Amino acid sequence: MEKLNLKRGGQVLAPSLFTVGNMACGFYALLSAHQGEFVAAATAILAGIAFDALDGRVARLVHGESLFGIEFDSLSDFLTFGIAPAHMMYAFMLKDYGVWGYPMAFFFAMCGGLRLARFNAVAHDSGASKSHFTGLPIPGGAGFLASFVLLYQIIEEGKPAHTWKFLMDQVPFLYGLAPFMVLAIAFLMISTIPYPAFKQPNVLQPRSVKILLGVVTGALLIFIYPQNTIFVVFLFYALLGPVGWGLRLLSRLIGWKRFEPEPRPRDADGPTS
Numbered sequence: 001m002e003k004l005n006l007k008r009g010g011q012v013l014a015p016s017l018f019t020v021g022n023m024a025c026g027f028y029a030l031l032s033a034h035q036g037e038f039v040a041a042a043t044a045i046l047a048g049i050a051f052d053a054l055d056g057r058v059a060r061l062v063h064g065e066s067l068f069g070i071e072f073d074s075l076s077d078f079l080t081f082g083i084a085p086a087h088m089m090y091a092f093m094l095k096d097y098g099v100w101g102y103p104m105a106f107f108f109a110m111c112g113g114l115r116l117a118r119f120n121a122v123a124h125d126s127g128a129s130k131s132h133f134t135g136l137p138i139p140g141g142a143g144f145l146a147s148f149v150l151l152y153q154i155i156e157e158g159k160p161a162h163t164w165k166f167l168m169d170q171v172p173f174l175y176g177l178a179p180f181m182v183l184a185i186a187f188l189m190i191s192t193i194p195y196p197a198f199k200q201p202n203v204l205q206p207r208s209v210k211i212l213l214g215v216v217t218g219a220l221l222i223f224i225y226p227q228n229t230i231f232v233v234f235l236f237y238a239l240l241g242p243v244g245w246g247l248r249l250l251s252r253l254i255g256w257k258r259f260e261p262e263p264r265p266r267d268a269d270g271p272t273s
Helices: 002-034 038-061 067-092 094-125 138-157 165-176 178-190 209-224 226-254
Strands: 132-134 194-196
Touching (some): 002 067, 038 067, 038 138, 067 094, 067 138, 094 138, 094 178, 138 165, 138 178, 138 226, 165 178, 165 226, 178 226
Antiparallel strands (some): 132 194
8 A cells, every 4th residue: 555655646746846847937937027037037938838748748647647736737837827927028018008017917817817717627527628728728828928028039139040031020010019919818818719739649649741741840940940930839829719719600600511610628638728
């Protein structure tokens, strides 16, 4: 019995170590944003996303899923993907909007907390879908804001970097829309729009040469144009939900069977929320 308890303790501890790493990234992002080091803050948030993705996969690999793990992961997510991005965006540019800056930053953090609370309620109550999330996952929202900060800092600091000229030309315009982006991401997190979860066991296993080439191409783009590619990836994922919702709405209006909506999925299981 003692050996079984030790084994179970090790199974729970293994993914929790990655959760601690996620939490450490969030705390470091807060400190960096407070000191005006926005590149460090944004990078720490993106690192937290990597830890968050790993803790779920490790938990499933070692069969270490637990209620403790779900709650601990949510607390870490709220720090790293809710509070830290909200503070970073406030210090980065929302403070320039005077009295409106604080409510916008708080609204993002609040919606992140609501998103995580809903996720936990569904997970405890009736389980969750393995194929979809309900609403934009909070790491996706935080990653979008962090990648935008990294993109803007290329212009702000004037450091040499490999970039896409067309995208960089739009950055000043996007900066003017930053308050809208913060609010839009917050609304998407608490929406009921389904987002693909990519949590199936074989989702990362290439099934064809085309998929393999796509994965290799994506990796090369991240290596050569890191800031540009990461921003485009998070932007694409954030838009997947509204675009898919719009197509389903259009299908109901004009009767296209191709885009008939499926039954609304429940929130995806696993620690990523």
